[in-house]
Amino acid sequence: MNSSLYSKQGLIRIMLARRLFGLARGDRLPIIAELTEEFDCSRGLVQNAIAMLEETGAIVLNKRGSLGTFLVSTDYSKLWRETAWESIVGCSPLPYTKRHEGLATGIYSLMDKMGIPFRFAYMQGAETRAQAIMSGKFHFATMSKVAAQIICDREPSLHILMSLPPLSYLGGYAMAYRDKAWKEKKVLKVGIDSNSPDHALMIRSRFGAKYEAKTGQKVEFVPLPYTRMIEAMHSGLIDITIYNKDGLELGFVQAGAYVSDISLTDSEKDGTCAVILVSNEDYGLAPLLKDVLIMEKLLKTQNEVMEGKRTPIY
The missing domain is CATH 3.40.190.10 (Periplasmic binding protein-like II)
Structure with a gap:
């Protein structure tokens, strides 16, 4: 929200409408002192904003003295128009x-x-x-x-x-590759989507410097959008990548390519x-x-x- 487009009174009215949108019938409104602190404004501005929302029919309130003010009903279509969200x-x-x-x-x-x-x-x-x-x-x-x-x-x-x-x-992850003998290649071309942090993390943890040192195989990371990984594998642009099981179960991997499960760490399961x-x-x-x-x-x-x-x- 660009606050510079609104007067102070208009801005407080918008903020109040947004604050009240989540309240249910029968809920007690925050007290005026709480709202003035939250909105960083005077009591008068908050009181005027409440009155304006009542006048438009967006909300109906029941004031119970020391017990506070309670929401009787909300016309959500009218209150929505007061939030300045549009959609x-x-x-x-x-x-x-x-x-x-x-x-x-x-x-x-x-x-x-x-x-x-x-x-x-x-x-x-x-x-x-x-x-x-x-x-x-x-x-x-x-x-x-x-x-x-x-x-x-x-x-x-x-x-x-x-x-x-x-x-x-996602339903999990699996390794997708075009050649069962991928471990024997001198240079392994691995598809990686750096725009997807979880994908990049899994790829680098499995094919990074430790993998090269352990296997003696040179790894070449090939940057690709995630949606192009399987196509790139079939065309020979990459040898292997990690892909989500849901996509693989839809038949994205065609004849002549292979899929194998991978075990996930606890943190990777959050993916x-x-x-x-x-x-x-x-x-x-x-x-x-x-x-x-x-x-x-x-x-x-x-x-x-x-x-x-x-x-x-x-």
Whole structure:
């Protein structure tokens, strides 16, 4: 939100609307002193903002004296217009697997149920999605927990809002290669996607300097977008890479190539967990998403899509 575009009163009204969006009927509003400290403004500005939201019909309040002020009802469509969000835009990888389709459907359905204008944009590479959030282009991104942790360690303006259980993002990883005798090659060409921190970490931990010293084999890292790895392997551009099992089960690897399971460390297993990554600077967004994206409902929808019991919508 570009605060320079609004008057002080208008800005407080927007911040209050965002603050109240996550409250349920019967919840007590924060006291005026708490809101003035949070918004860094006078009591009068907060009181005026509350009155304006009541006048528009966005909220109905019940004032109970010393007990506080309670939310009687909310007209979410009217309150939404006061937030200045227009629509929420999330970014995710292209949903090419049932697991990703289920995750996208779960998020979309929960947003739709709350009447929140929402759409997905699709971008490959966790680094690219993180940069899009920091630039203000999108409001949140889905990615693996490992990728998000690496990015958050480097970018203090971002944080993980929600972390889902194992196997909510990927079904695991396997080695894909075009020649069973790949260990005998003098130079091993390994596909790596540096735009996907989790992929780069797994590749370098298995084929880095320690591997070269142990095997005597020279490793050549070939930078490629993740979605081009299998094509590059079949064309001979690379000899081997690590790929997610969901994609491999869809038949991405054709005849004449091979797949073998790999064991994952405990930290690598976090690469199968989906997370929601957000910016610390988008006021009110994190509480809203926490209230709307209920994990149990999201996972239920994902499972229904994966089991073929629900049509994907995103």
